[in-house]
Amino acid sequence: MSQEPRMIHLENISKEYDGVTVLDDINLYIRKKEFVTLLGPSGCGKTTTLRIIGGFEYPTTGRVLFEGKDITDIPPYKRRVNTVFQKYALFPHLNVRDNIAFGLKIKKMSRAEIDKRVDKMLNLVNMNGYGKRSVDSLSGGQQQRIAIARSLVNEPEVLLLDEPLGALDLKLRKEMQLELKSMQQQLGITFLYVTHDQEEALTMSDTIVVMNTGHILQIGTPKTIYDEPANAFVANFIGESNIIRGTMIKDELVSFCGVDFPCVDSGFGENAPVDVVIRPEDIMILGEDIGQLTGTVKSVLFKGVHYEMMIDSGDFTWKVHSTTMQPIGSRVGLSVVPFNIHIMHPMKEEAK
């Protein structure tokens, strides 16, 4: 991990609305120049977390620290963070240029300086020549760019982005992901990004924070989160997985579907109940008699790069990704190398 200083630190943040707990004891820090993504399903509390940092919500308990100073009671307009809102929230009564210049005019900057900075921003977001246009005349992607420019022009220490690409089509979203990432690296600004799109999170982030029902489930690099999910929820939310109940016989040996599998995990104790997670692309399809398990192909879907097959091994139906297709009804053998078997503590029911 980088050794940059901590920009934002959330300490024991909880938030309740009318007695319903939305955030439960959140502890999180974000380092300078880091690209952190809050990832989770809708209602997990990620947007509330962002709004608490922006100053639009007040935590029920806990503190928000900014460069070590408590800013919990500081109103939004005095915080050195800027927000890119989900549906852009561009001012419809102002044209593109005046939207971008809004924050600078509030700061009473000189006319010439404002013009210079706005031009620079229009250039950065590839919107040169759009200054006089009304924001209503822009496409969704263009409005998105203006919203980003309007925030970045204030040179915030931290940029908060609330599902900024949610309303764009897939192709544009992919383009904007790369652009945002390169902007962030170019400007060296800390980004805190909220999304429910796991692929977006994996592509852009330095650090991913997986949240559900107001809790942080796991904090880690995209690779850690994907390869070593902390529990079944994370495994299921990040990419596709087969999750099956099993028993840890002893260190490096797990039993599921009535078969003992060698694995690489240890420290769960003996005969302990565990969740076993296996990624669909990690299951190998072999001849019927040489696999660790045998099963029947129930369905086949063509997904472009690979085929997705559902294979029934009696106790469990496995989702398997493979570039070679097995016909429906055929009997196959299944095998997993020890390294690809992920063992996790069983989830508490409430966290699912």
Place this chain on the structure above:
Amino acid sequence: MTNLKLPAWAGWAMALGLALFIGMVALSVRRNHGVKRSLFATPYTLWMMIFTILPCILIGYYALTDANGRLTLDNFRSFWDSNYIMRENLRAVAGDEMAATVARGSVNVDTLVYSLWMAFLCTVVSLVLGYPAALFMADRKMKLGSTLVVLFIIPMWMNFLLRTIAWMSLLEDNGLINAFFDWVGMGRVQLMYNQEAVLLGMVYNFLPFMVFPIYTSLSKMDPKLAEAAQDLGCNSFRTLYKVTMPLSLPGVISGITMVFMPSVTTFFIPRVLGGGNTRMFGDLIESTFKTAGDWNLGSALSLIMMILILISLSILRKADPNGEGGGII
């Protein structure tokens, strides 16, 4: 009505109009081989013709004719100079010299100017009082907001004449307020029969028409816009000034229209609360028709009023070209 003086051609014109209308409906049914959807608009079209278009034509006719049905501009001259007819009559009897001694009577013009001034005051006061109320009502964080909406609506369920008369019992010398003043030992004060009482009655009656269009445009506003303004460095006051107020402008314009227009033509309120000391253009038109029985001058005054309203409408429409203020204009 004893003094109904329809022109001789009115009966024929109505018969012709009706025949034309029935003919067009019949033609439409035949041409479309059955009833077209637009045919259902017929009752409304008929209603509009009888109660809006026909009266307008009649007003125009009366305004441009004299009591004998001859074309004349005397009614408009009488508007400018209320002694015009008297002077001309004198001229016919006693000659130019005597006629010159009759000065110009400015009562009609003065009443119009006074009405415009009162309407302007009423609009300004309503705006100043109504905007904060609308802001308060549209604020999602205020639990009292929706209660306030209901409180504003409830009085509107009652006829405005009743509400105005209710003010009398509050303001009169033996009224509730004076009873209170007396009780605390301040002595009774003359509250009614002055311009302030009329203004109070007008503001009270027209305030909801200012509040609701503004409230509508404010509650349609995305709350994220105010948050964005704060995010970009605006405190609450600046957010109001830079974002909320400009975005509620259509509602404000619509509110101004809905208060100013009926304020100019207000009558009854000045009579009840002003006690005849203040006279507005609405009262003047009414008394010209009913007391003086002069339909021609009354029509001319109405026509002038209508033209003024149309001019103000077109000015206001320029300020709100999309008609976003609830489509009232």
